[in-house]
Amino acid sequence: MEASGISHEEAMLRVELGNLRVTHRQRFSKAMHFVGLRCVDGYTAEAVCKADFMKITQVNSCYRLGDVVRVVGILEVRGNRLSVRAEQLQVEEAWIDVFGKATFLFDWDAANANPPERWAxxxxxxxxAAAAQSERLLARMAESAIEVLGVVRPVAQVRHMECGVVLRASDxxxxxxxxxxxxxLLRVVQRVYLLEQRCATLSAALDALGASLRQPRAQAGAPNAAPLEPADASGVASEADAPQRAQQVVRCAAFPRTLEKRATDTLHERGFLVRPSNYDALACLVYMHGFYCVGVATKEDFGGALWEKPRTASDRAEGPSEQKRARAVHGSQQLSEDGGGAAVEAAAHNDSAATRMRQTSAPVCRAYYKLKELGSRELVAFSDCSVAIDVGASPGGWTSYLAERGCSKIIAIDPAELRQTEPPPPCVEHLRQKLQDALPGLLQRKGLAADLYCCDMNAAPSLVVELFTQAVPLLKPGAQVVLTFKNVYPKKRVWEAERDAQLDRLRSVADDVHLVQLFANTPRECTVLCRAKQSTEQ
Known part of the structure; x- marks a missing residue:
């Protein structure tokens, strides 16, 4: 809080400030402690606990990091900032009561880079999404000209963490x-939450959520929808004047999910029927950057592929539904600067096309999606490929995708068997050998000049590059090359050094060498794209 324009008399006023979250604390001396506070709007304040206050209370035991507190004291001017000389420090909501033993970690860089007051x-x-996908998700949003407000890390002490990417949405x-x-995006985005109001405490957020559920809903994100602002001056929305309605069926979704049970129990106590399917409204609750966000949307607005996940193992084995596959045909081209408005019309068109699509089996392995993503993002022109060499082809994910894309000849090289349809596609020739053993015979074939060389074998990058170097005589000048570099090293710095060294080595036999991080890549691998050198002199 800036102190400019405040007189000495005004600065000595006795004030009471509430809904402040403790973000840090510092012991300056035995007689003075500083407590950093942040309000729901993102502004910061400072409470000074001096000797007279500490005589009557144990500062370290009356509050903890992450608690929401109310401070009573005298305003003071310290330099160009205001602080409060604390006389009372009362906890309104204890961190441990909400998140248990989870450590409070405040992300100052993320909160200050685009503070909440700019989200109004x-x-x-x-x-x-999974935390490992955050950078790829940000890159995808940048490609689609969608404004990203920030990345949120959840409060959790788990091995596989999830993150939240906050977007501004005009619609x-x-x-x-x-x-x-x-x-x-459908493969990596697990849930979507609508954020409409900010609240300082969990109890205030649940009050606001209940009030929103009892109000007639406009279309989510419409111009008359509630902005992302506190419900009132205290951050609590009142339900007293809300019209009573028949019991609603609500689905409750919270980020982090540790809040979901408490939110579900509270809504149930207030007369809502809460269940994960056949619901009327979706109630969203999110904690981030020291405050809570809530939002309510109808099932018609936010239901569908992102929320109606397969519930059984057999459902998951069958793969995407016909309707989902139809929507995905042109879906990757629908994200646009206006927030994806063109997707609504495209989805309706594709739904009618779904009934005409032929039922297809699920891909033989996850590697299939790597080539599919390269094709969807137009990073590889598979339509220009008539002859392809697939090294390390088993179990057949890349081979099956190339066959679907119409390659007239696919030489699949791997000692292991391929999971192929019966009878196998006539365009596939499977050499059950290692590439080193198959090379002499392939080099003797007259007229063999492949348009595409791809390798997804589970090997160190040095071996992948060595095999490609040996196979260059089998390729046309300018042939497209897709390689997967696997991180088989115990330390990150060793992996990065080896990856960069092999990229430099690859540039001696290929042009336009660059790394691509795909959604379909695991956290311990990356995809390398290049083209065989135009000159035949290697």
């Missing part, structure tokens, strides 16, 4: 449908 206009969305419904129609 329009609605916002939070996309939940939240259209953007959500566009994400559901984009097959690449």
């Amino acid at each position: 206009l329009g609605s916002a969305l939070l996309l939940q 939240a419904v259209a953007l959500t449908r566009a994400i559901g129609a984009d097959e690449l």
Whole structure:
């Protein structure tokens, strides 16, 4: 809080400030402690606990990091900032009561890079995904000209963490449908949350959520929808004047998910029927950067592929439904600067096409999606490939994709068997050998000049590059090359050094060498794209 323009008399006023979260504390001396506080709007304040206050209370035991507190004291001017000389420090909501033993870690860089007070206009969305996918998700949003407000790390002490990517959405419904129609995003985005109001405490957030559920809903993200602002001056929305309605069926979704049970129990106590399917409204609750966000959307607005996940193992084995596959045909092209509005019309068109699509079996392995993503993002022109060499082909994910894309000849090289349809496609020739053993015979074939060389074998990058170097005589000048570099090293610095060394080595026999991080890549691998040198002199 800036102190400019405040007189000495005004600065000595006795004040009472509430809904402040403790973000840090510092012991300056035995007679003075500083407590850093942050309000729901993102502004910071400072409480000074001096000797007279500490005589009557144990500062370290009366509050903890992450607690929401109320401070009573005298305003003081310290330099160009205001602080409060604390006389009372009362905990309004204890961190441990909400998140248990989880450590409070405040991300100052993320919170200050785009503070919450800048989020006041329009609605916002939070996309939940694995933390390992956050950078790829940000790159995808940048490609689609969608504004990213920040990345949120959840409060958790788990091995596989999830993150949230917060987006500004001028039309939240259209953007959500566009994400559901984009097959690449559909594979990594686990949930989408609508953010409409901010609250300082969990109890205030649940009050606001209940009040929103009892109000007649406009279309989520419409111009008359509630902005992302506190419900009132205290951060609590009142339900007293809300009209009573028949019992609603609500699905509750929270980020992090540790909040979900408490939110579900509270809504149930207030007369809502909460269940994960056949619901009327979706109630969203999110904790991030020291405050809570809530939002309510109808099932028509936010239901669909992002929320209706397969519930059984057999459902998952069958792969995407016909309707989902139809929406994904052109989905990756529908994210646009207006927040994905074109996806609504495209989804309706593709739904009618779904009934005409032929039922296809699930891919033989996850590697299939790597080539599919390269094709969807137009990073590789598979339509220009008539002859392809697939090294390390088993179990057959890349081979099957190339066959689907119409390659007239695919030489699959791997000692292991391929999971192929019966009878196998006539375009596939499977050499059950290692490439080193198959090379002499391939080099003797007259007229063999492949348009595409791809290798997804589980080997060190040095071996992958060595095999490609030996196979260069089998390729046309300018042939497209797709390689997967696997991290088989115990330390990150060793992996990065080896990766960079092999990229330099690859540039001696290939042009336009560059790395691509795909959604389909695991955290311990990356994809390398290049072209065989135009000159035949290697």
